[in-house]
Amino acid sequence: MAEKVLVKGNEALGEAAIRGGCRYYFGYPITPQSELTEYMSRRLPEVGGVFLQAESEVSVVNMLYGASCVGVRVMTSTSSPGFSLMQEGVSYMAGAELPAVFINVVRGGPGLGDIQPAQGDYLQATKGGGHGDYRLIVLGPSTIQEAIELVMLAFDLADKYRTPVEVLADGMIGQMMEPVEFPEMRSLNTLPEKPWSLTGAKGRKPNKITSFDLDPYKLEEMNLRYEATRKRIIANEQRWEERNVKGADILVAAYGTVGRIMKTVMELAKEEGINVGLFRPITLWPFPYERLEELSKKVNTVLTVEMSGGQMLEDVKLAVKDNAATPFYGRMGGVVPTPEEILEQIEKIIKGSESA
Amino acid sequence: MNAKVVMKRPKSLSQTDFTYCPGCHHGIVHRIIAEIIDELGIREKTVIVAPVGCSVFAYTFFEIDGTVASHGRAPAVATGMKRSRPDRIIFTYQGDGDLAAIGTTEIVHAANRGENITVIFINNAVYGMTGGQMAPTTLIGQRTTTTIHGRDPKAAGYPIRICEMLSQLEGPTYIERVAVDTPQHVIKTKKAIKKAFENQINGLGFSLVEVLSTCPTNWGIxxxxxxxxLQENMMKFYPLGIYKDRTEERVREGIV
Known part of the structure; x- marks a missing residue:
């Protein structure tokens, strides 16, 4: 590890990708992630990479499709409306089993929304997003340091499972500055071989990559293969953080920026004599259902807090079942909840259960 | 009597049977492309990006690496490939619905950037795969399943001339419209497509060859x-010829 440097989230995300072996970036400007696009435009040529500003997000995702077909590590970054535009191509890439990394610096929605931090794209990210049966691996960083680690992990997971991976950040992660340590630059010689890629049929049968078969039985076979991959991912790749869960009066489920805010809430609550536990999923897909289910048996309440109208809440309920109550607190439209207002919700719940 | 082989299947054409209708010109163009890939000795480094449409299976008809792009996006896919592996030969094969309707953004910007790729554009003035609907290239008065009284420009606009439109841009190196209706035209088409591949090999930038083609099934003829x-109607609205040729200029500029 090198010394600590103070960087902006968006730039850190870009540098992390390069250190993870990515040399190809295709993008389209959109707030609040444009610094990442700009960073790649000046940084990639320094390391022999390729930056291209495309004509639209639709073109971006198809450039990723092409670059991934020929076997290179490739990425883009965008924000909510841009990622919506990419969904058709993401579905094609999932069907064609093409690895790539998408960083979505989520902003307020729906529609044009605003440019403030939000978590309203959780369902789009974790339940497929485009047409057809597929899931992306979705990673939700809550600090810039963690974002760096997750971006690098994203490339490895994408290659390992031949799937697009989404890093679901938000405008807070993208825009803030934090001291971080960058890992060493990954040597390109250590990247995995891709014998399936379209590099020219030299001394072998031609490789073909598609998400397409008109024979429903063959397409079902393809779908069963995708499903088998999903099962391997679910079995191997669940990640989460749990903090102060032993003997907690209440468990709070939160991810990303809210997961970070919760750490302050926990300190404030402690001063009030309330013992708050935190369950913070890091892989939003695969969601760590089993662990949350286990933890929920030891508390009366699992409160979900999000910057949305209650999206991860659906997964929390699937995990918690009838083990505990599952109230929700959320802010929308790009409003970031303060630690104080979250604490107020917790106090209400605790008081309510005491009087009941 | 000694039999002598005077013609055989090009190495770059696979053993897969074509899915095209009788009288369709896709097959002729496929063979021309395969012959050129053989002659240029680039089979082992060429990649095809097939479109959505009748030629969606084109990636299986060539004995080379290949993929299918989503509808209209082949030039973006090819851009991603070529930028990542500049030493490979990348070509798209697209119909008029794919390239001239849903894919206009991608073709305009790939051409304008002067991407070093080859585009083969098949114009038969109709949507074939979906059963004969109006295409952006459908002629005025031409009957299709969505213009049953003939294309009326007041309701459906005018046919788009892609070669003329793209030749207004600074980016493209070479743009030509050809046809395969006669043996002479087949020879001319082969020359044009060969040049479009040679330009890419020489790093000279974007080349597009439009081939006017028949669709007996959906034309109902x-x-x-x-x-x-095709000769009496399409060629009048879509005249054959070279619309842009900056090949010599690019050689002088040394653009790679």
Missing amino acids: PPVESIKW
């Missing part, structure tokens, strides 16, 4: 008469 219809 027998194959031989279809050729006549």
